[in-house]
Amino acid sequence: MINIEEYDSQNVFAKILRNELPSNKIFENEEILAFSDINPQASVHVVVITKEKFCSFNDFSKNASDKCITSLIRGISKIAKKLNLSKGYRIVCNVGHYGGQVVPHLHFHILGGERLWQKL
Numbered sequence: 001m002i003n004i005e006e007y008d009s010q011n012v013f014a015k016i017l018r019n020e021l022p023s024n025k026i027f028e029n030e031e032i033l034a035f036s037d038i039n040p041q042a043s044v045h046v047v048v049i050t051k052e053k054f055c056s057f058n059d060f061s062k063n064a065s066d067k068c069i070t071s072l073i074r075g076i077s078k079i080a081k082k083l084n085l086s087k088g089y090r091i092v093c094n095v096g097h098y099g100g101q102v103v104p105h106l107h108f109h110i111l112g113g114e115r116l117w118q119k120l
């Protein structure tokens with residue numbers, strides 16, 4: 001089961017941040033990095049991560065600076081604009097085992113480029 005209580009520096013996103021693994025970079029600034037998801041669930045599927053190490057949304061919302069939180073939220077809409085998602089998109093953040101989180105480094109998914117299946 002995923003551990004979101006303690007940061008694991010060997011997770012894949014930590015390796016991407018250290019350039020130990022390749023990524024198709026979409027956007028980067030001081031606080032965040034966005035790259036294409038390796039297993040896309042929509043025509044456009046981008047993962048947005050913080051450069052700072054947070055295990056999960058819980059860790060991020062509790063411990064991130066206001067600057068980092070603002071940069072992530074504003075960054076997501078900048079990225080959506082860059083990707084021409086003017087017809088709309090979905091933002092997903094899976095938290096913990098029941099939430100379907102697999103990689104224990106905070107990330108948001110941006111999904112779009114088509115009419116998305118709707119459950120909620």
Ligand code: AMP
Nearest residue numbers: 012021036037038039094100101102103
């Ligand atoms: P989550 O289930 O919310 O933890 O999502 C993790 C996401 O990371 C999945 O959508 C994976 O396809 C994606 N992923 C895993 N490894 C890589 C990688 N090396 N490059 C890009 N995306 C990845």
